Amino acid sequence: MAGADSDDNLEKESVSMAAVSSELQRIEVREQMLERLCQTDAHFKHQQRGDPELTLEEKSSIASAILEKNPVTFLSRYCKFLVGEDLEYFSPLKGNYEIDFYLTQISDRLNSTKNKLTVKNRRFQAMKSMVECGEYFSDAEMKWRDPYLYEQMIGQHLTEQERQAEIDKSDLSFSNILMKHLSQQEENQLYRNLRDMEEGQEEEEEESDSDEEDEGVEEGMRQDDCTQAENEGGDQPQISADEKRLLREEFLHIMQERFISGQDRQFDYSTVDGNTDYDSLKIREQDEEERYFDDDDTESMDAVTVGKG
Structure with missing residues (x-):
């Protein structure tokens, strides 16, 4: 008990x-x-x-x-x-x-x-892989996806020699160009519609402002507009190499952010968002780093042992 x-x-x-x-x-x-x-x-x-x-x-x-x-x-x-x-x-x-x-x-x-x-981490890992190994984030592919943004940030600042250098001679078949052109036609048309709407609104605002001005001011504005049109008709001012590099980096950053946020309509995100393989990339990188240092330590110990022998 x-x-x-x-x-x-x-x-x-x-x-x-x-x-x-x-x-x-x-x-x-x-x-x-x-x-x-x-x-x-x-x-x-x-x-x-x-x-x-x-x-x-x-x-x-x-x-x-x-x-x-x-x-x-x-x-x-x-x-x-x-x-x-x-x-x-x-x-x-x-x-x-x-x-x-x-x-x-x-x-x-x-x-x-x-x-x-x-999902965001998986897309980020996929993006890193495509930047390092694929063509998806090459200048040519990004230009096809958004030709207007490319032209604004990169294309208009290229010299004729640079434009010729960026042409991919292996990609000039009619069928390849046609397929890429058709795939972008819808998005490009949407861009043009939005651009035309913005320009139309700007013109209406300018006309409204002009009606409230006196004749002398209107004449001055017309002269300014003519001068501006003449300037726009000329060659684009050249920018420095550093400015070109910064614009190119900003363009790449915009395209990468667009991919991660899911805005690339033509990309099949199901291949990434549900792919658990991208979850283990960081772990694999850590394992490879640990193995590297383990091997390095083993070689150091072997060298010490040989030295003592």
Whole structure:
């Protein structure tokens, strides 16, 4: 009997210690949650104009009081600011309909954010691979995808020699050019329509302004317009090599951002967004780096051993 009582006491003590440990961990989660919450732009208290901003301590005190008095009110007010680690604090309260409702909302939001981040990371890894190994981000391919942006940022600043140098002699078959032309025709037409609309609006604004001017001012404006037209009819002013390089880098950056944001209509994003292979690229890079240093350390040890021999 004594042995059984001793075992029961040990079991109770073990359960008690586990409960204490769990509660201490919950308290730590609570403190971290409140500290994180106070760093956000969440609303803590109605203030009058001119009142000093609340300190972090005041925000924490207000949020803590709400949490202690009514967890449901706390969740309804601050659920959009909570993160996955905070859910652990509310685990003992599960089973309450309102608590479960807000916890589900938080989980759904976090999962949606995680999925969006996963897709963005996969597209970024795919983009890096295509920049290094493929043709998708070559000047020629980007020019086909957005000829107008290319012309504005790069093409108009090329010399005749540079224009000739960028022509791909192996890509001049009629069928290849026709296919690429047709694939871009719809987007190019949309661009032209938008451009014409903007130019039409500008002309209407200029006409409206002109009607309000006197005749002398109108004559001066017409002379300025003629001068501007003459200047535009001439050669484009040459820019420096550094300016050309910066414009080219900016053009590439725009095209890369467009790809990552999913705006390349002709690209099949399903080959990337659902491809888990892109998730392991970073891990593979780390493994290769670790193997490299491991091999380097092994060679160093072998050299030391040979030296001693």
